[in-house]
Structures are given as structure tokens and as C-alpha cells.
Amino acid sequence: MVNIRDLDPSASPLDYYGAELRRLREAARLKQGQLGDKVFCTASLIGQIETARKVPTRDFSERVDAALETGGVFSRLVGLVLRSQLPTWFQAYAEMEAKAAYISTYQSQLVYGLLQTEAYARALLGVDRPDQVDELLAARMERQRILEREHPPALWVVLAEAALHQEVGGHAVMRNQLAHLLTFLERPWVQVQVLPFSAGQHTGMLGSFNVLRFDDDPDLFYEEGYAQGHMTANPALIKERSVGYARLQAEALSPERSVALIARVMEERYGERPGPDEHAMA
Template structure:
């Protein structure tokens, strides 16, 4: 078993996090169980994070900062930790996504990661990596933190009607996922359009892609593939995909009519269910 005192803090962000947690906990004169009582978790969980057996969440990190008076140390560090959990080929994209001022994406099969509910994401991640679901889920949910920032990016999503019908995780999960999409209808910086089946053939049939625009840096396009994605700043590719995206926006239903379609599919395909009143905790 790996002990926290044996960790090399320079080995990875997760090792550094565990090393610092143990160091600062002991400096505060607290045992693992005592700290767990303060932040409403078990001492075992504290020990697992210290030994890199568990990946911390943002909520866990914020509670640590409050308990240990560490002035946001763990809240800042957890972003690096969770990003390091992502597949190596995806980490560069996640870093750029976090810096983007404008994100425009076309999705032909799935709800975009920034708009996925925890249940939807868990069902997807469990298909190929059931042994890493908790870590990958925490990383995916943390990506959505950019939509809660004071200066959040503008997000424009065009998704096909097929996304609404492709059942992921069962009826209950899909009801909540479609309800989550509807919750963005009045959001000032998030727009969602649905490309209906009636649109016929379209320029996005070759696959999903995302355009990232920055304040002062060149635009980047990310195209998804089966094994891994591909990112480029080639001006000719950016021009082609930007024009293609504009055509998809024009062919898609306006946001209000898109919301009507989402609501209809939610009712007709997945049935009616009252949303629980409690707030989901990551």
C-alpha cells in the first residue's frame, strides 16, 4: 500500500495534492478522522486521497480549504488534478476549452460534455472504462465549472435530433438530461439548437466538431474520432468548418422551437416525472 509519506510531490498533480493534504492536516494537528468529521466525510476517504487512491472533487477541495484555512490552495489545485485524470490526448483540448471566450460545437450523437448531467456522463464513461468511472466522472463534471465563472465563455450548441432519441442510461437518466438542456433556455450565455430529422442531409454528417475562439489567440478546431480527437489551428480548416457551422445553425430550429422539440421528446419518449427538489452534489 502506498503511504502518503512515501509520495513524491513532483510525480503528478495528484501526488502533490495528497502530499500537501497530509502535510497541512498534520500541521493543523488533526487526525484523518477528525478532519473527516469537520468536512463531513470519513477519515478513510481522507486517507485514500492522501495516498492517491481516490481523486478529490472540487466540493471536497473547497471544504478542505475552509477547514484548514488554506486560502483556496486545494480549490486551485484540484483543477490540475482532475485534468491530469483525462486521457492524455484530451488534456490539451481541455486546457484550451477552459481558456476559450467562445465555444461553438456541433454534436451528432451525444450531448456535449459541458451540458451532460452526472447520470448521463456516468452511463457513457462506464461503457469503456468501468474501473475508472468515478475519476473520469469527477473530471468531466469539473470541466463544467467554466460555465459558473464570473466571466464564463459563450457556448453555442447545435445537436441533432438523434441525440434526443439515443437512450443513454435509461429513461430516468434521459428525462433528467433533457430537462437539464431545457434549463438553459433563459441562460444569457448558452444557446442550444436542435437540427431536426427533417433537415435531411447536412454538412455535419461526417462527425462532431468544436470551434474555440480566444481573446487574442488564433482559433482552434477540435474534431472527434473513435480512438481520439484531433485539434488544429490551420486557417483553411477553420474557415471551412466555421462556414459549415453557420450552415448548421441556419438549418437548425431556433432556440425556442428547439426547446419545444426537446420537451416533446422528453414527454413522449421518456415519460413525465417530477424533478427532485434537492440540488445534485458532485
Template sequence: MVNIRNLDPSASPLDYYGSELRRLREDAGLTQGQLGDIIFCAGSLVGQIETARKVPTRAFSERADAALVTGGVFSRLVGLVLRSQLPTWFQAYAEMEAKAAYISTFQAQVVYGLLQTEAYARDLLGVDHPDQVDELVAARLERQRILQREHPPALWVVLAEAVLHQEVGGREVMRDQLAHLLTFLDNSWVQVQVLPFAVGRHTGMIGSFNLLRSEDDPDLFYEEGYSQGHMTANPAVIRERSVGYARLQATALSLEDSARLIGHVMEERYGDQPKPDGRGVA
């Protein structure tokens, strides 16, 4: 049954996207089912997106653009739609992250969002938001697109060694996640260091934090709390945390030694494990 729920296009980016999809589909003389056949999805999915009950993916948007000959309308809109799915308190940070020329981050517990695999992100986000996991994962993957730009930001990541051992999503997911980190070894724009357990106490023990630098905006410091994040451009805070970050970089393993440790943990902790009879299992 065709859903004819009326939308207020000004209510949200998702409502605007849905109303435009309906308008352009009807202008093309297609039913929801016919458009679904063309773009390889169920007509019910088209209906859910048109009524703002389902969040579109980038792949859906690109196929809809091609089918309806929109000139890229939905591919341009989907970024705004996905960003609107982020927690309200996080949206300001995501906007500044997208504009940053330099991103420095220390992560004490999890892999930084821009370097997470889809499976890792899905398991992580599903802990507190099981009913929104599809939308949140899509939004996180959309954030990662800044690393695919012609001129991406320079990203420096320092991970506490505990991140490598904190199992998220099971052994296979963790193995793939660590393998993904290793793919950045030859990427001149992404640097990954590991802060080993042997360091002992360090300035990052206050918790994870990010530093953003852009060409036109003030430098920013960002840290997450239990319920929301905190962002500031206070010069004194920026100075203190910048010095702290430099100390973390100096204390962490080199890029090459970090990659070796990641590879070692990947194989030893998450690789094939022998059965009692000595045969390996995946």
C-alpha cells in the same frame, strides 16, 4: 490502519495534492480520522487521497481548506488535479476550451460535455472506463465550471435530433438530461438548437466537431476519433468548418422550436408511461 506510503510530490498533480494534504493535516496535529470527522467523510478516504489512490472532489477540497485554514490551497489545486485525470490526448483541448471566449459545437450522437448532467455523464463514461468513472465524471463536472464564471464563454450548441433519442442511462436519466437542456433557454450565453431528422443530408454528417475562439490565441477546430481527438489551427480548416457550422445553424430549428421539440421528446419518449390498465407509472 494509517497508510504511510511516501509520495513524490513532483510525480503528478495528484501526488502533490496528497503530499500537501498530509503535510498540512500533520501540521494541524490531526489524524486522518480526526480530519475526516471534521469534514464529514471517512478517515480512510483522507488516507486514500493522501496516498494518491483516490482523486479528491471540489467539495472535499473546499471542506479541507476550511478545516485546515489553508487560504484556499486545495480549492486552487483540485482543478489541476481533475484536469490531469482526463485522457492525455484530451488535456490540450480542455485547456483551450477553458480559455475560449466563444465555443461552437455540433454533436451528432451525445449531449455536449459542458451540458451533461452528472448521471448522464456517469453512464456514458462508464461504458469504456468502468474503473475510472468517478474520476472522469469529476473531471467533466470541473470542465463545466467555465459556464459559471462571471464572464463565461458564449456557447452555441447544435444537436442532431438523434441525440434526443439515443437513450443513455435509462429513461429517468434521459428525462432529467433533456430537462437540463431546457434550463438554458433563458441563458443569454448558452444557445441550444436541434437539427431535425427532416433536414435529411447535411454538412454535419461527417461527425461531431467543435470550434473554439479566444481573445489571444488562434481559432481552433477539434474533432474526436475512435481512440483520440484531433485539434488544428489550420486557417483553411477553420474557414471550411466555420462555413459548415453556419449552415448547420441556419438549417436547425430556432431556439424556441428546438426547446419545444426537446420538451416533446422528453415527455413522449421519457415521461410517465401508462400501465396496461391505464394507470401511469414513473
């Protein structure tokens, strides 16, 4: 007999999702295996999600909505579930990021989260929390959905050249990540500038930071640390960092020259490498 774990639907978004999945599955008079057949997964996975032992994906949620004819219940819930998987101290920032009309970010070492590929993000997230990498990855990919909205935020990224050379996940992962950056050329609301090594000392050397601007709310400044992030609406700090950000933009390469540098690093540093029998003969 299957051991059914009692859930408190009010305990967390994940528990609520699991309780609702079980309730609506049973209302449809389907066993776990029968629902699994309809959504192309195992009965075990259905059971794990119903007992809040596994985090659902957006794809799973959309398939369940179609199978159970729920009118999009799970597709609406999954965003809350995935956001709840983010570190507690980061959740407030993620909520404000999703509401921002304009995001400006300086990244000193890594590609900004909204522009990361799955493989790049998985490599990063697996360093400190390998046991939770699937859940954290799903949450990060969910954050990126704001760029797919009908009216996405304007996003301006100043990326230190070091981020292009810091190899994350291996050779192929980095090549694909840089290629992914180049795809944002087609999105007029996303601008990427590279701050080259030749810029020397600059106002961003203390570390990465973001400034969020809203249509009807005060601006916010955010910086991340090892233990937690720091977010504030302090006008003096925001003014200082906004001026600093403008200086970084001025010192960075133009978007067009940045594209050329990204493409060059992609080919020269992460281009296809010949096998042991393909080296040119002397």
C-alpha cells in the same frame, strides 16, 4: 500500524495534492480520523487521498480548506488534479476550452459535455472505463464550471435530433437530461439548436466537431476519434468548418422551435409511464 506510502509530489498533480494534504494535516496536529470528523468523511478516505489512491472532489477540497484554514489552497489545486484525470490526449483541448471566448459545437449523437447531467455523463463514461468512472465524472463536472464564471464563454450548440432519441442511462436519466437542456433558456450566452431529421443530408454527417474562438489567439478546430482527438489551428480547415457550421445553424430549427421539440420528445418519449395497474381500461 498504518502503511504510509511515500509520494513524489512532483510526479503528478494528484501526488502533489496528497503530499500537501498530509503535510498540512500534520502541521495542524490532526490525525486522519480527526480531520475526517471535521470534513464529514472517514479516516480511510483521508488516507486514500493522501496516498494518491483516491481523487478528491471540489466539495471535499473546500471543506478541507475550511477545516485546516489553508486560504483556499486545495480549492485551487483540485482543478489541476481533476483535469489530470482526463485522457492525456483530451487535456490540451480541455485547457483551450477553458480559455475560449466563444465555443461552437455540432454534436451528432450525444449531448455536449458541458451540458450533460451527472447521471447522463456517468452512464456514458461507464461504458468503456467503469473502473475510473468516478474520477472521469468529477473531471467532466469540473469542465462545466466555465459556464458558471462571471464572464463565461458564449456557447452555441447544434444538436442532431438523434441525440434526443439515443437513450443513455435509461428512461429517467434521459428525461432529466432533456429537462436540463431546457434550463439553459435562462442563460443568454448559451444557445441550443436542434438539427431535425427532416434536414436530410448536411455538412455535419462526417461527425461531431468544435470550433473555439479566443480574444487574442488564433481559432482552433477540434474533432474527436476513437483513439484520440485532433486539434488544429489550420486556417483553411477552420474557414471550411466555420462555413459548414453556419450552414448547420441555418438548417437547424430556431432556438425557440428547438425548445419546443426537446420538450415534446421529453414528454412523448420519456414522459412518466403508467404502472401495470394504471393503464386506461378499454
